[in-house]
Amino acid sequence: MSKNDEVILLDFWASPFAMRVKIALAEKGIKFEAREEDIMAGKSELLLNSNPLHKKVPVLLHYGKPICESAIIVSYIDEVWPFPALLPTCYYARAQARFWADFVDKKVGFHPYYSETFLNLLPTCYYARTQARFWADFVDKKLFDGGCGIWRNNGDALELGKKEFIEILQVLEGALGGDFFGGDNFGFVDTIAIPHASWFYAYEQFGGFKVEDACPKLSAWIERCLKRDSVAKSLPDPSKVYEFLCMFRKMNGLD
Numbered sequence: 487m488s489k490n491d492e493v494i495l496l497d498f499w500a501s502p503f504a505m506r507v508k509i510a511l512a513e514k515g516i517k518f519e520a521r522e523e524d525i526m527a528g529k530s531e532l533l534l535n536s537n538p539l540h541k542k543v544p545v546l547l548h549y550g551k552p553i554c555e556s557a558i559i560v561s562y563i564d565e566v567w568p569f570p571a572l573l574p575t576c577y578y579a580r581a582q583a584r585f586w587a588d589f590v591d592k593k594v595g596f597h598p599y600y601s602e603t604f605l606n607l608l609p610t611c612y613y614a615r616t617q618a619r620f621w622a623d624f625v626d627k628k629l630f631d632g633g634c635g636i637w638r639n640n641g642d643a644l645e646l647g648k649k650e651f652i653e654i655l656q657v658l659e660g661a662l663g664g665d666f667f668g669g670d671n672f673g674f675v676d677t678i679a680i681p682h683a684s685w686f687y688a689y690e691q692f693g694g695f696k697v698e699d700a701c702p703k704l705s706a707w708i709e710r711c712l713k714r715d716s717v718a719k720s721l722p723d724p725s726k727v728y729e730f731l732c733m734f735r736k737m738n739g740l741d
């Protein structure tokens with residue numbers, strides 16, 4: 487890899503958003519340099535210049551250009567390094583359909599009806615892609631903030647936060663398409679959602695509940711994801727996240 491196409495990730499070890507990028511790069515087998523940022527006490531000039539609007543990690547630098555926002559970065563990675571695909575694609579099925587359309591044209595003779603039919607019926611996964619993006623967006627909008635409702639609260643507010651968080655998890659569980667969100671294969675929604683699971687242990691400790699009891703299917707999905715190399719090496723030890731959040735709670739006078 488030349489200096490030019492170096493892949494650099496501005497990272498923070500406990501950030502579930504940065505974990506998404508690490509998983510996506512690992513799924514594609516792309517080597518990268520992770521640069522740890524001190525997001526609380528001193529962000530680097532590189533981070534501030536690369537993400538001047540939000541000033542947040544993750545930022546991916548590729549060809550020296552910054553890409554911000556984790557879901558956008560994961561989509562970028564999926565486009566630049568298409569194999570294995572994270573978003574559903576039907577390129578093989580489309581190639582097969584074109585082969586048989588060509589066969590009809592050559593053997594049966596050109597017939598507008600056939601050609602038109604094949605063109606219109608070419609399998610596309612555009613719908614499946616929208617569904618994957620819909621659920622990734624749901625995770626983005628609900629899961630992190632839902633967790634904050636637990637670890638940033640005490641008393642009644644914490645109880646309410648726990649109830650709302652479990653409801654979010656149950657909705658998500660209902661969207662599981664099979665072993666993974668995309669069906670049989672680990673894909674885009676899995677990449678976006680699984681990093682948040684590294685914070686679940688902390689939520690369980692603060693909230694006094696078990697994700698497994700409330701959402702056994704989701705819990706089994708977490709276990710399946712953790713068996714993947716890309717996930718196992720990108721997620722931190724949940725007890726470290728717990729300690730980190732305990733420190734945060736103390737700093738904010740919650741404990």
Ligand SMILES: N[C@@H](CCC(=O)N[C@@H](CS)C(=O)NCC(=O)O)C(=O)O
Nearest residue numbers: 501502503525542543544555556557
């Ligand atoms: N929507 C952003 C969220 C990124 C984010 O919240 N990053 C946090 C770390 S988990 C951060 O950099 N916080 C620093 C700050 O808020 O100043 C994404 O998906 O990339």
